[in-house]
Amino acid sequence: MVESLLVSIYIFVMAIFIGIEVIAKVPPLLHTPLMSGTNAISGITLVGSLISAGAGHSWLSAILGLLAVIFATVNVVGGFLVTDRMLEMFKKDKKKN
Amino acid sequence: MSTITTITYLISSILFIIGLKNLSSPKTARRGNQFAMIGMLLAIVVTLFDREILHFTFIVIGLIIGSAIGAIVAKKIQMTAMPQIVALFNGLGGGASAFVALAEYYRSDGVLETSMIVSLVISLFIGVLTFAGSLVAYGKLQGLIKSAPFVFRMQRPLNSLLSLSFLVFGFLVVINPVNNTGLLAILAVAFVLGILFVMPIGGADMPVVISLLNSCSGLAAAATGFVLSNNVLIISGALVGASGVILTRIMCRAMNRSLSHVIFGNAGVVDTEDIFKTETRKVVRYVEEDAVMVLDSAQSIIIIPGYGLAVAQAQYVLHELAKTLIDRGDKEIRYAIHPVAGRMPGHMNVLLADANVPYDLLFDLGDINDDFQNTDVVLVVGANDVINPAARFDKKSPLYGMPILNADKAKNVIICKRSLSPGFSGIDNELFYNSKTMMIFGDAKESLGKMVKLLKS
Numbered sequence: 063m064v065e066s067l068l069v070s071i072y073i074f075v076m077a078i079f080i081g082i083e084v085i086a087k088v089p090p091l092l093h094t095p096l097m098s099g100t101n102a103i104s105g106i107t108l109v110g111s112l113i114s115a116g117a118g119h120s121w122l123s124a125i126l127g128l129l130a131v132i133f134a135t136v137n138v139v140g141g142f143l144v145t146d147r148m149l150e151m152f153k154k155d156k157k158k159n
Numbered sequence: 160m161s162t163i164t165t166i167t168y169l170i171s172s173i174l175f176i177i178g179l180k181n182l183s184s185p186k187t188a189r190r191g192n193q194f195a196m197i198g199m200l201l202a203i204v205v206t207l208f209d210r211e212i213l214h215f216t217f218i219v220i221g222l223i224i225g226s227a228i229g230a231i232v233a234k235k236i237q238m239t240a241m242p243q244i245v246a247l248f249n250g251l252g253g254g255a256s257a258f259v260a261l262a263e264y265y266r267s268d269g270v271l272e273t274s275m276i277v278s279l280v281i282s283l284f285i286g287v288l289t290f291a292g293s294l295v296a297y298g299k300l301q302g303l304i305k306s307a308p309f310v311f312r313m314q315r316p317l318n319s320l321l322s323l324s325f326l327v328f329g330f331l332v333v334i335n336p337v338n339n340t341g342l343l344a345i346l347a348v349a350f351v352l353g354i355l356f357v358m359p360i361g362g363a364d365m366p367v368v369i370s371l372l373n374s375c376s377g378l379a380a381a382a383t384g385f386v387l388s389n390n391v392l393i394i395s396g397a398l399v400g401a402s403g404v405i406l407t408r409i410m411c412r413a414m415n416r417s418l419s420h421v422i423f424g425n426a427g428v429v430d431t432e433d434i435f436k437t438e439t440r441k442v443v444r445y446v447e448e449d450a451v452m453v454l455d456s457a458q459s460i461i462i463i464p465g466y467g468l469a470v471a472q473a474q475y476v477l478h479e480l481a482k483t484l485i486d487r488g489d490k491e492i493r494y495a496i497h498p499v500a501g502r503m504p505g506h507m508n509v510l511l512a513d514a515n516v517p518y519d520l521l522f523d524l525g526d527i528n529d530d531f532q533n534t535d536v537v538l539v540v541g542a543n544d545v546i547n548p549a550a551r552f553d554k555k556s557p558l559y560g561m562p563i564l565n566a567d568k569a570k571n572v573i574i575c576k577r578s579l580s581p582g583f584s585g586i587d588n589e590l591f592y593n594s595k596t597m598m599i600f601g602d603a604k605e606s607l608g609k610m611v612k613l614l615k616s
Contacts, residue, residue: 081401093505116212130258135225143233155517
């Protein structure tokens, strides 16, 4: 068990390093879409909440799971759609081309 | 977790990373976001096949309600309201992590391994803190709560006391997980701390807070990943956490303030005596006609938009003015964007893109700052502190050291401003009194509209 926890910590630390490398290259121009996009990615908790809502252990955990599903879905769907809407607006100067 | 699930989660994680990588250029950014969407969809679909899931009623209800709300909000929201919506989504993400942690606790009746219960306590704490803090940030940005810093006397000791009590309750839960009182106490403490953490932060410091909450929502998801031993949650959470930290640092540097100063110090030291002194100084008022003459005869123009532009909703008419000027003669018009222009990182770029300004005319501080000296006219709309030359030489000024746009180096400066009032920092701006500066007072939308009319007639 301790071993699997250590593996998780490994993964966590490596992912942070990848995140820093990748995100440092995002230009300030796109910082707002970056933020709303990563925001949508953090809605990945949805995956956990699906199991909580569907495992049907007790009413209490199912209700908590339902709330989690609603919250996370708003986060995911709203986050991705609003990011897409923003990125669609970024256009190049036609005259220059 | 089955092999197929694990592999699909790996693919999702890769898609998230590729998606973020594509955000490094506006040309590929939209595709990047779509990669991340596909990654999310894969993770959700494969989870629905999990053997642990017995009932789908709640899942379907939750997905339908959540998708409907999310889609409507994303479609309806104005670009000026982006910061509060990101704050709200952050809060929901944090809240969801906290709910999953709680559900997991009740599912196992508290019979959990020590490492799991520690992760659970952390996930609950960060999740609830993010949720409460984001709601306050949303309220402040939306104007439901006064955006001025709310500070009271015992704030710092109270915060320390609450943080300490979290550690105590956390310890109690870890040594005796079956007793749920401690867990509920942690929930309450995190909620109050979240509120107390954002209340003292003023409107101008919001970019920092939103970035920080963004980071927290990621860390909450990662902590939930530890509870569920789910690697896709850990990886995604870590990516988001890293992104928030980077943005927080960029914002702090651009505002010349340390993170602890933003969180603990009161915003902007306003010395009333100084302000009275400046009131008596003379500013030459100009009218739109003067500005139009200067703009029309200029070859090169740089526009500096500030938050005042967004408040006045003047980004559309500003773009019209630029177009009209270009139509009348061969001019080079560019936009210089300061990192803290707006209420969240990159906000001004989005507002201008919304007004159809091509993104290749938008320049960062570092890319355009050396060009000011060869520029005929700088048109400043609703910006103040970011062009204050005091940041360069006045060691006594709180702005000293802050990176600024070199507007004062241009041949002529036109400043559209509502009044002579100092910016959020409360510091007077030398540039307003400079002989090459034309001050035009009034609502930015009206002033710019008048200029467009004058040019067209």
